[in-house]
Amino acid sequence: MSLDLPTIWAGLLAFAVLAYVVLDGFDLGVGMLFALETAPEDRDVMVNSIAPVWDGNETWLVLGGGGMLAAFPLAYSIIMPAFYPAIIAMLLALVFRGVAFEFRFRATTPGGRRGWDWAFLVGSLVATICQGLVLGGLLQGVRVVGRAYAGGWWDWLTPFSLLCAVGLVLGYGLLGATWLVWRTEGVLQARCRRHAQWLGWAMLAAILVVSLWTPLLNPNFAARWFAWPGIALTSPVPILVAISGWGLWHGLRHGHQLTPFLWALAWFALGFAGLGISLWPLIVPPGITIYAAASPPESQGFVLVGALVLIPLQLVYTAIAYWIFRGKVRAGAGYH
């Protein structure tokens, strides 16, 4: 059997997207929690807890875009125009949010600081909503004629995609809140624990609704989930979701520092696995598979050689960065 490059690349790309979602997910969640935490010193602690790592986190998004162009150019050339307004809004929001990191510490007036705080909050929120809309829109399917998107501008804007957007806002919020439970202490930590509890219940509800709705979108998804042999793979997923939910609730109630964040990550990983089970081997539902969208073996192979060396290297950098910045972030620690 020869190497199945499209499968390998689908795995790599899925890994990059998952890495992005969990890493930038808590970043964006912390940004959105600015809506609930308004005290300047708390906001400084929140930003300082993610500042050392956010840029590296976002690099995974660049890899997702670049990797898709390299390995599945057809999917890239259909998805981007299909979700045009959402993608553009996401990029603009990320621009705002990215420089707000830098500029909120440079602003010389309190008004300027508040302005960049606002940019940080709104940028994080808009970017998250857009990502949720794209996810939902992709699941419900994209109209393609020939090799191009053939739908309208707002095809992706449906109750289902809006639900996904709300779910992602809640999910990233939960990641952000549990991250802050891990990385902060005192009153801020206690409040984040409470945020995490209601966000956890809300996200569980969102997971349930999205999970029940998804099979209705496409009969193939339903067959995958409820018929043999797919069910062998799918039946453990709800059980694991329940276990993770219990772990999250238990950790939050019993003063655990790190476990709530890990259980929230487990929810995301399970949700992502669920998506993978539904979609495989589609990359642009309902019609385009990873094999149809793949660039030729000469292209996929060429990048794969580099990816196998360089992506593990990047993981090492990332791990070292998180290890170095471990520990609680304290108020005022950053400012002299």
Next chain:
Amino acid sequence: MAPDLTALLLARIQFAFTVGFHIVLPALSIGLASYLVVLEALWLARGGHVWLDLYRYWLKVFSVGFAMGVVSGLVLSYEFGTNWGVFADRAGPVVGPLMGYEVMTAFFLEAGFLGVMLFGMGRVPAWLHMLSTMLVGCGTLLSAFWILAANSWMQTPQGYRIAPDGRFLPVDWWAVIFNPSFPYRFTHMVLASYLSVAFLVGAVGAWHLLRRSAHPASRLMFSMALWMAAIVAPLQILAGDQHGLNTRQHQPAKIAALEGDFTTEPGTPLLLFGLPDMQEGRTRYAVAIPHLGALILTHSWNGTVQGLDEFPPADRPYAPVMFWSFRLMVGLGVLMAGLGLSSLWLRWRGTLYQARWLQWAMVAMAPSGFVAILAGWVTTEMGRQPWTVYGLLRTADSASPIAAPGVAASLIGFALVYAIVFGAGLLYLLRLVARPPAIGEPGPPAGVPVRSAGITPAPAVAAQIPAAEQPNTIKGREP
């Protein structure tokens, strides 16, 4: 589907706008990163606080420019799909892997070591800090390598075959990367980045000399920048000449358009002034020097340069803009070389720091390198038109099926957001350089967060060490 001409034009404007904002920032990063490597190496080799003060002074500028470069670059990596979907589909198998390598080699390297570079001094061993600065510098050059390989392939494609469905498939990666125009474009762009930063640094030095700054770093900036100008500007003119010869060989229509030559004749003249008129097919009000065009472009007195009349009207790039953007670039390049050579004369006379006119001239030239880069970029990219992959895929056939109102709305969004974001960034950069360098220049404020997945312990460690115990920033290397 029939190309929507308004949407196509708007998509082109949008790409030009976002690339135009972006390209200045990598140029700043490339030039400054290398300058910082030199400063740190000199500091380690010679000691003394001046090098370190200068290093820290420019490090702050680098950090702000870098952050803006990251976010504006993120936009571009998705714009190929949003606005140029057909291009992405057809050319993706060739161009995509080059951009994938850019992310994996350059961006990850930069993200990994930027933190040490910004905050690690005094907390990691000197050699490790030097290494980090060098790796970030390498990252900026690698990024230029891959992205210019992709761009050059679009200008002078080779090493591909065309599949029955119209896609470009790679055949020989070595040929794809080292396509005919790549070595010239890469050299030209890297030298341009170095020159741009040299003139920025020189202007800041000159400004503080004019304001009677006592710190020796002001003199040092001024002097180093003029050495660069004296050496690199003439080299750049040579590189530009060679790039031009290469372009004449592979993209003759581009040369004809930027020279405003509509007719083909031996002993082609050089037009100093004129208004190219695409409708009439001639350059009005031309002021010409006979034979000089042939001499420059063919290096022979009676050489023939193809005019635009040799190309069907549908294949002609738009000369009226290119004619002037090219002259703006060349004019600035000649001015830079002139200032560099003047400085050699003044240096020899021993009056380099006394000549006020030179200081004012340097201040006036502060943005000259960046303006020249933009002018050159406009020239070469408009000169690629009407193709995205030269001679093979038309721009009109490359766009996504997005109608004009959608493209217009996103263009307005980009214009608004970039005006706010880059306006604030520019203001902040000007504030940084308006202040003269200080003895014991502080680094980026300790604990103000790193904007990168750096592997530096700086903020975390700094938070744990009481202020009194923190290492004195300029101790250590002082004699």
